[in-house]
Amino acid sequence: MTASPPDFAPLRTERLTLRPLRLDDAPALHRLVNDWEVAKTLARVPFPYPRELAATWIAATWSQIGAGEAWHLAITTEESGAEQLIGCVGLTLSRDRKAAELGYWVGRRYWGQGIAPEAATRLCRWALATLEIVTIRASALRDNPRSQAVLRRIGLRPAGEGVQTFLSRGGPMPVLLFEGGREEITGDAPPPAAAEAPAGGKPIVLVAAVALVDADGRVLLARRPEGKPLAGLWEFPGGKVHPGETPEAALIRELKEELDIDVSAACLGPFTFASHSYENFHLLMPLYLCRRWQGEVRAAEGQALAWVRPQKLGGYAMPPADKPLVAMLRDFL
Numbered sequence: 091m092t093a094s095p096p097d098f099a100p101l102r103t104e105r106l107t108l109r110p111l112r113l114d115d116a117p118a119l120h121r122l123v124n125d126w127e128v129a130k131t132l133a134r135v136p137f138p139y140p141r142e143l144a145a146t147w148i149a150a151t152w153s154q155i156g157a158g159e160a161w162h163l164a165i166t167t168e169e170s171g172a173e174q175l176i177g178c179v180g181l182t183l184s185r186d187r188k189a190a191e192l193g194y195w196v197g198r199r200y201w202g203q204g205i206a207p208e209a210a211t212r213l214c215r216w217a218l219a220t221l222e223i224v225t226i227r228a229s230a231l232r233d234n235p236r237s238q239a240v241l242r243r244i245g246l247r248p249a250g251e252g253v254q255t256f257l258s259r260g261g262p263m264p265v266l267l268f269e270g271g272r273e274e275i276t277g278d279a280p281p282p283a284a285a286e287a288p289a290g291g292k293p294i295v296l297v298a299a300v301a302l303v304d305a306d307g308r309v310l311l312a313r314r315p316e317g318k319p320l321a322g323l324w325e326f327p328g329g330k331v332h333p334g335e336t337p338e339a340a341l342i343r344e345l346k347e348e349l350d351i352d353v354s355a356a357c358l359g360p361f362t363f364a365s366h367s368y369e370n371f372h373l374l375m376p377l378y379l380c381r382r383w384q385g386e387v388r389a390a391e392g393q394a395l396a397w398v399r400p401q402k403l404g405g406y407a408m409p410p411a412d413k414p415l416v417a418m419l420r421d422f423l
């Protein structure tokens with residue numbers, strides 16, 4: 091078992107910090123969760139909660155974070171200048187690593203302040219932008235409307251009913267199942283940009299993008315970082331064309347900013363384009379092909395990068411507009 095808290099940069103919201111648990115959280119954790127009103131809603135928590143279990147569980151969460159299997163984090167807040175533990179929130183990966191199960195609890199004194207949805211939304215957004223998951227699942231006891239309301243607030247939708255064993259209740263209990271993906275949880279409808287809306291229609295957003303192809307014939311994909319619309323999806327490097335800019339100039343600027351490379355317009359070969367309607371704008375995106383640049387590609391904005399063989403492009407989750415582009419690239423390269 092891991093002997094110290096794992097390296098994990100805390101996730102913050104306006105009021106909360108989500109960070110790995112520490113051994114000195116054990117007394118507060120025990121006090122908050124050894125409360126029938128809290129424990130009775132949780133499947134994996136025994137009641138009464140043995141004092142020594144808190145430290146054992148904290149150490150188990152470190153191993154799981156280290157192994158990339160589950161992220162159970164402390165929810166803390168500042169009260170009169172001191173950090174207070176107020177609950178926990180966690181995600182556990184499914185066996186195929188495509189989904190994660192969400193769980194949380196908040197100490198009774200902190201109920202009714204929207205802590206659970208705030209913490210859960212933050213963790214889910216981090217996970218969708220960082221892990222390879224596409225679905226988040228959760229369940230709530232049928233007789234726990236408060237938790238069901240939290241799951242709806244996060245953006246999860248009902249997905250049937252089930253039965254789960256509850257340690258606290260000593261047996262199987264009926265639960266309602268919930269699930270959702272990136273669109274539900276992040277409310278992703280990318281914002282419209284510069285162009286004016288044509289009467290009765292959506293604004294057209296012009297974005298220049300490029301398939302950079304290296305000497306081995308691999309294509310560069312960049313992962314959209316947390317905080318941007320469609321976070322976690324892989325895309326071709328590029329960005330919006332600013333007013334007065336040509337698409338080539340926009341791309342040259344974006345490639346310098348995002349990847350720290352210098353590209354000349356002569357090395358940008360027009361390849362194809364995407365024309366795709368998103369919910370609140372219509373994307374028009376010329377895709378260039380480029381095999382020559384100066385400098386070494388690096389993630390200048392901290393984004394994840396991947397050099398991908400054309401046949402493997404289908405394995406990366408990309409924005410819907412990119413689907414036809416990927417098929418054309420695969421045929422061409």
Ligand SMILES: Nc1nc2c([nH]c(=O)n2[C@@H]2O[C@H](COP(=O)(O)OP(=O)(O)OP(=O)(O)O)[C@@H](O)[C@H]2O)c(=O)[nH]1
Pocket residue numbers: 280281297298299318319320324325326327328329330331373409410411412
């Ligand atoms: N760069 C790029 N954008 C894409 C691709 N596919 C796709 O739908 N888009 C969409 O095109 C838009 C590009 O906007 P962006 O947010 O990356 O542009 P930007 O870097 O100028 O952003 P900012 O000004 O918001 O920071 C986004 O809505 C993005 O989802 C793609 O393959 N590459």
